[in-house]
Amino acid sequence: MNSILLEATTTPSSMAGLSTILMVVITLAVMYFFLIRPQKKQEKETANMLDNLAVGDEITTIGGVIGEIVSITGETVVVATSRDQTKIRFRKTAIKSVDVHANEKP
Numbered sequence: 879m880n881s882i883l884l885e886a887t888t889t890p891s892s893m894a895g896l897s898t899i900l901m902v903v904i905t906l907a908v909m910y911f912f913l914i915r916p917q918k919k920q921e922k923e924t925a926n927m928l929d930n931l932a933v934g935d936e937i938t939t940i941g942g943v944i945g946e947i948v949s950i951t952g953e954t955v956v957v958a959t960s961r962d963q964t965k966i967r968f969r970k971t972a973i974k975s976v977d978v979h980a981n982e983k984p
Contacts, residue, residue, distance in 0.1 A: 928970045931955065934980030939972045947980075 931937075935947045937957065945957035948965060956967050 927976060928973065931970065931973070931976065932980045934983065935976050936978040937976050938974050939968055940974045941972070943968075944977070 931947060931950060933947050933949060936944070937947060937955075938944050939957075943957065943959060943966065945959035945966070947955050948958045948963075949956045950970075953970050954967055955970060955973070956965050958965050
């Protein structure tokens with residue numbers, strides 16, 4: 879009789895513990911699919927864009943400067959920003975996007 883009473887009292891608490899663990903696992907899965915995974919994908923795309931920079935690409939920097947890449951040296955690029963060929967040197971990481979690739983220009 880005591881064993882039946884003991885089983886009846888431990889089952890609800892073990893179910894509560896199981897549901898708590900299940901909620902933690904579900905929360906971690908949701909965080910992974912909505913936060914971590916998209917960020918990793920975006921970082922990979924950005925790294926690919928920076929690796930494929932070429933002289934002649936028209937770019938926009940994170941500061942809003944628009945220009946054409948004149949030269950690439952290591953981790954820096956020189957960008958001509960106007961018809962007067964004003965040149966500014968930037969780090970590659972300051973490039974936000976490539977607007978027109980050099981091989982797509984007419």
